Amino acid sequence: QKEVEQNSGPLSVPEGAIASLNCTYSDRVSQSFFWYRQYSGKSPELIMSIYSNGDKEDGRFTAQLNKASQYVSLLIRDSQPSDSATYLCAVNGDTDKLIFGTGTRLQVFP
Amino acid sequence: GAGVSQTPSNKVTEKGKYVELRCDPISGHTALYWYRQSLGQGPEFLIYFQGTGAADDSGLPNDRFFAVRPEGSVSTLKIQRTERGDSAVYLCASSFVGSGSGGELFFGEGSRLTVL
Numbered sequence: 001q002k003e004v005e006q007n008s009g010p011l012s013v014p015e016g017a018i019a020s021l022n023c024t025y026s027d028r029v030s031q032s033f034f035w036y037r038q039y040s041g042k043s044p045e046l047i048m049s050i051y052s053n054g055d056k057e058d059g060r061f062t063a064q065l066n067k068a069s070q071y072v073s074l075l076i077r078d079s080q081p082s083d084s085a086t087y088l089c090a091v092n093g094d095t096d097k098l099i100f101g102t103g104t105r106l107q108v109f110p
Numbered sequence: 111g112a113g114v115s116q117t118p119s120n121k122v123t124e125k126g127k128y129v130e131l132r133c134d135p136i137s138g139h140t141a142l143y144w145y146r147q148s149l150g151q152g153p154e155f156l157i158y159f160q161g162t163g164a165a166d167d168s169g170l171p172n173d174r175f176f177a178v179r180p181e182g183s184v185s186t187l188k189i190q191r192t193e194r195g196d197s198a199v200y201l202c203a204s205s206f207v208g209s210g211s212g213g214e215l216f217f218g219e220g221s222r223l224t225v226l
Contacts, residue, residue: 008150032212043201043217044153051212088152096141096208097166098215100152 003027004091006101013108019076021104023089026070033065034090035074038103044088048074079108112136114218116202122224123192131187131221135204141213142185143205144177146198147220153201159185160208192225199223 005024013019021035032051036044050056050063050072062075072091076083086103115134123129135142140161145153155169162182170176174192179185189196199220205213 004152006152034214036215043219044215045217046214049212049214095158095166096160096211096213097155097158097168098143099155100145102150102152 003099004089004101006089006104008102009105010107013079015108015110017079019079019106021074021087023072023101024070025091030091032092033072036088038086081108084108114204114216116218116221120222124226127192129189129192131200133185133202139204139206141205141208143203144187145201148198194225197225
């Protein structure tokens with residue numbers, strides 16, 4: 001079983017819709033959870049971090065964490081074509097080693 | 111510049127050759143990470159430094175790979191006897207604190223390695 005699993009996509013949504021990206025992880029001791037965005041040909045950049053169960057909102061982005069289900073999600077409201085990118089879920093356990101999923105490719109069409 | 115700097119940006123080598131990839135982290139960042147990324151995949155963890163020491167090298171695929179950070183700043187990833195399967199983009203990232211403390215990783219632009 002992979003440590004961090006994501007659906008590779010592509011996930012296609014129309015402009016203005018809500019994009020929902022999901023991630024599961026295997027290590028129950030994981031404490032820190034991150035979403036990175038990676039544009040084609042570029043390096044990853046952090047967009048959200050979450051550490052406790054529940055929702056965390058930042059502008060159009062909401063991260064959701066359920067440790068009992070070992071599940072992390074990212075919602076993007078009012079999706080824009082500029083949101084088209086690969087979204088990487090990253091999780092670390094009881095060390096500072098950060099493990100990434102394979103990423104979900106999001107396409108927002110006008 | 112203020113960001114993470116990686117050199118070379120592009121390296122083409124022949125199978126069996128030795129390669130060094132350099133990473134200059136953001137000043138003051140004590141944590142430094144090396145990843146490699148193949149097309150369509152997420153970054154694959156290789157090694158993590160806290161200061162001068164390798165805190166976790168469990169991702170290094172075999173003994174042909176080695177990394178150092180002698181003064182706690184610049185790091186070099188060394189690959190001996192390169193193989194075609196080593197071809198990938200090698201990403202370096204630094205952080206003020208480790209990710210376990212919620213540290214944000216800042217990535218360099220990567221070094222694209224092609225082994226012919």
